[in-house]
Amino acid sequence: MSVELNHTIIFARDNRASAEFLAGILGLKAGAQWGPFVPVETSNGVTLDFASVGPEKVAAQHYAFLVSEEEFTASFERIQQAGLTYYADPGLKKPGEINHNDGGRGVYFLDPDGHGMELITRPYGSGGR
Structure with a gap:
């Protein structure tokens, strides 16, 4: 049997x-x-x-999602429509930008509990810049 991630728990205030x-x-x-x-x-x-969980138990985590170009476009539109601040980098130093790492598109944003969410269209190291 191959090993696969089945589920993970994300702590949240709500x-x-x-x-x-x-x-x-x-x-x-x-x-x-x-x-x-x-x-x-x-x-x-x-x-x-x-x-x-209580707010004291919510420690910021990072979750990255590999999406298609079409899914990225739709999700990015929802991010903008929601008025969320988004970033091109995980350090959150490039607000209002997306990245084009590995020849794809990527964006970072925070969820209501401060978890870092990332959308990418190409896996890291897959080539292109």
Whole structure:
């Protein structure tokens, strides 16, 4: 059997709000609450389980999503429509820009809990600049 990531837990102040935020940007649906989790499933079968915790337990994490050019365009439009600040870099030093690393497009933005979200159209190291 090959090893695959099945799910991960993302701590949030409000699991429903955070799940719906990310699902909305990505054009996905937040699922029904299951126990303490609100799931968002990606197309490759990985589930992001959002769990409500106190604000002191939310430590900023980074989540990167590989998307098609079409999905990037649609998600980036939703980022702009939501009035989110976005960046070309993980250090958040280039606001209002996207990057073109490896010949693709990439963007960083923060979710309501300060988690760094990244959308890329080409995997790192896949070539092009």
